Amino acid sequence: MTTHHSTTPTSALRATLPPEAVLLAPATSSAIPMRTPAETWGLGVIAVRTTTAAGAPVRLVGDAPAPDPAHTDTADLLAGVWLSAPPPADVHTGDVVVRLHVPADDDPARSDVEVLAAMKDEWRTVNRWESVDARWPHEIAMSVLVHMRYLADAALSDAQWAMLNGPIAAAMPDWFSHGLGLAGEPAVASAPRRAPDGLAELLNAGLVEAGEQVLFDGHTATIGTGGVLHHGPSEFAVSTVNALATHLSGCTVNGWHLWRRARDNRLLADLRTELATR
Incomplete structure (x- = not known):
């Protein structure tokens, strides 16, 4: 499974995204949402592309360790649209959604991040991170990509x-x-x-x-x-x-x-x- 493409016209793809799309990468830290907006269930991912620095999703013995997303940009592109309610999973098979939750210490600068996927007629949590700062798009990019590609395949x-x-x-x-x-x-x-x-x-x-x-x-x-x-x-x-x-x-x-x-x-x-x- 290929995770990034050095010849991808990322800017051209961004131009085809719907006007309501939320761009999470590339983006400044001040533009990254840390809470799901009121009366919103989650963010349906439209596009994700990892950087060369992110490497492969599976590492073999002898490979370099995975980069730390806290210091290395792993998402070259991450965008989605806000969803007002959980859509029926049966007709949304293959969709991946990101939900932001209040962390245990209620720190407004951090968020618990949940990634869900629609599979087998239900929304399933496939990964979760606790108390992540505004770098969270780079924390989740590889997981989002892997699940979207797996379900598409x-x-x-x-x-x-x-x-x-x-x-x-x-x-x-x-x-x-x-x-x-x-x-x-x-x-x-x-x-x-x-x-x-x-x-x-x-x-x-x-x-x-x-x-x-x-x-x-x-x-x-x-x-x-x-x-x-x-x-x-x-x-x-x-x-x-x-x-x-x-x-x-x-x-x-x-x-x-x-x-x-x-x-x-x-x-x-x-x-x-x-x-x-x-």
């Missing part, structure tokens, strides 16, 4: 397996697909299939349609049956909202806040919010 794997076990297997001779252990679409049509992310729910609700296009930073993708995205000429090449946006941007991102429905320029994140209010 898992969703992509689900989408690719569904394509392999469905349309691709159906196009193969029976003797070949069965030899590979693939059922093919007719054989599995009645079996429940895990959707890679919430895009399938938007399809089922009629908020998007199979075959329509979504746009991000000059790129176009087509929504496919089952809640996948097609990008490129191959009908069998599939991706997902977060995985494709991450691939195209060269930065770990939440694509729901970047992809827009072509016909009206609405963010997929807004459509997902509309779905939750129905």
